[in-house]
Amino acid sequence: MPGGWDSVMARLDAAAALLDDERPIRPPQGGAGPYRLGVDLGTADVVVMAVDAEGNPAAAFLEWASVVRDGVVVDYFGAIELTRKLVAKAEKRLGVHFTEAATSFPPGTDPRLSTNILDAAGLTVSGFADEPTCVALLAGLNNAAVVDIGGGTTGTAVIKGGRVVFSADEPTGGHHLTLVLSGALRLPYAEAELKKRGPGNEAYAATLAPVFERIADIVRKHIRGHKVRSVHLTGGTCCFPGIDKIFERELGLPVVLPSQPLLLTPLAIASLRLPATGRGT
Numbered sequence: 001m002p003g004g005w006d007s008v009m010a011r012l013d014a015a016a017a018l019l020d021d022e023r024p025i026r027p028p029q030g031g032a033g034p035y036r037l038g039v040d041l042g043t044a045d046v047v048v049m050a051v052d053a054e055g056n057p058a059a060a061f062l063e064w065a066s067v068v069r070d071g072v073v074v075d076y077f078g079a080i081e082l083t084r085k086l087v088a089k090a091e092k093r094l095g096v097h098f099t100e101a102a103t104s105f106p107p108g109t110d111p112r113l114s115t116n117i118l119d120a121a122g123l124t125v126s127g128f129a130d131e132p133t134c135v136a137l138l139a140g141l142n143n144a145a146v147v148d149i150g151g152g153t154t155g156t157a158v159i160k161g162g163r164v165v166f167s168a169d170e171p172t173g174g175h176h177l178t179l180v181l182s183g184a185l186r187l188p189y190a191e192a193e194l195k196k197r198g199p200g201n202e203a204y205a206a207t208l209a210p211v212f213e214r215i216a217d218i219v220r221k222h223i224r225g226h227k228v229r230s231v232h233l234t235g236g237t238c239c240f241p242g243i244d245k246i247f248e249r250e251l252g253l254p255v256v257l258p259s260q261p262l263l264l265t266p267l268a269i270a271s272l273r274l275p276a277t278g279r280g281t
C-alpha cells in the first residue's frame with residue numbers, strides 16, 4: 001500500500017466525491033478489482049467502503065445510526081441489518097459479491113464488538129485493528145500520534161519506529177459536544193446536532209470550548225512520555241472549524257487535519273492488510 005499523508009488525502013477526496021453514489025461502475029471505467037471492503041461501525045454512523053487493488057476508493061456508503069454507543073453495540077440487529085444494506089449497495093455498484101471485510105473498534109475495547117456483527121452479516125473478517133491504528137498504518141506515519149475523535153470516543157495511537165507503541169480510548173466525542181450545545185441553546189438533541197454540523201457552526205466555538213479542552217486533556221494524557229512530533233486528526237468531530245488550531249494551542253505540537261475527517265477512518269479500515277488473527281479476548 002503506497003503510504004504518505006498526501007497520497008492518502010488524494011484518495012480521501014476521491015472517497016468524498018463518490019460517497020453514497022449508487023450508480024454502477026464496471027471496468028475499464030471503474031477501478032481495477034479485486035476490491036477490498038471495510039466496515040466502520042461507529043457511535044454516530046456506519047460507513048461501508050470498498051477500495052480497488054491500488055487502494056483507490058470505488059464505493060462508499062454512510063448512514064447516520066445509533067447502533068453502537070461508547071464501544072457497546074446497543075442495537076445488535078439494527079447493526080447487522082444496516083451493515084447488510086450498505087454492503088449490498090457496494091455490491092450492486094461494483095457488480096461483485098463480497099464474502100469478507102475488514103473492521104475496527106475503539107482502542108482498548110473488545111474487537112468482537114465489530115467482528116461479531118460482520119460474522120452475523122455473513123462476512124468473514126479479513127482483518128481488524130483499532131481505529132487510530134488503522135489510520136497510522138495507512139499513512140505510514142512515524143514519531144506521530146493519530147487521534148480519532150468520533151461521535152462517542154476519542155482514541156489515540158502513537159507510532160514510533162514504524163510500529164504502534166501505544167493506543168487508548170476514552171468516552172468523549174461529538175455526542176458530548178451536542179449535549180452541551182443542546183443545553184446551552186435549550187434545543188432538543190437532534191436539533192442541536194444539526195446546528196453543530198451546519199453552516200455557521202463556528203459561532204458555537206466558545207460554547208463548546210470546555211469540551212474541546214477536555215478532549216485535548218485526554219490526548220495530552222495519552223501522548224505523555226512518548227516523543228510525538230505531530231498529531232494527525234481523524235473522525236467526524238474534526239470537521240468542526242478551527243479544531244486543528246485549538247489542538248495546536250492546547251498541545252503545543254503541529255496538528256495535521258485531513259481534508260475529509262469523517263471518511264479517513266473508514267478509508268483506513270477498507271485499506272487494512274492485516275490478517276484476522278487473535279480474534280477478540
Ligand SMILES: Nc1ncnc2c1ncn2[C@@H]1O[C@H](COP(=O)(O)OP(=O)(O)OP(=O)(O)O)[C@@H](O)[C@H]1O
Pocket residue numbers: 040041042043044045046068071131149150151152153154173174175193196197198201234235236237238239240241261262265
Ligand atoms: N461538520 C461537522 N462539524 C462538527 N461535527 C461533525 C461534523 N460532521 C460530523 N460531525 C460529528 O462527527 C461525529 C461522527 O464522526 P465519526 O463518524 O468519526 O464517529 P463514529 O465513528 O460514528 O464514532 P466513534 O468512532 O466514536 O464510535 C458525530 O458526533 C457528528 O456530529
Ligand SMILES: [Mg+2]
Pocket residue numbers: 040041042043131148150151235265
Ligand atoms: Mg469511529
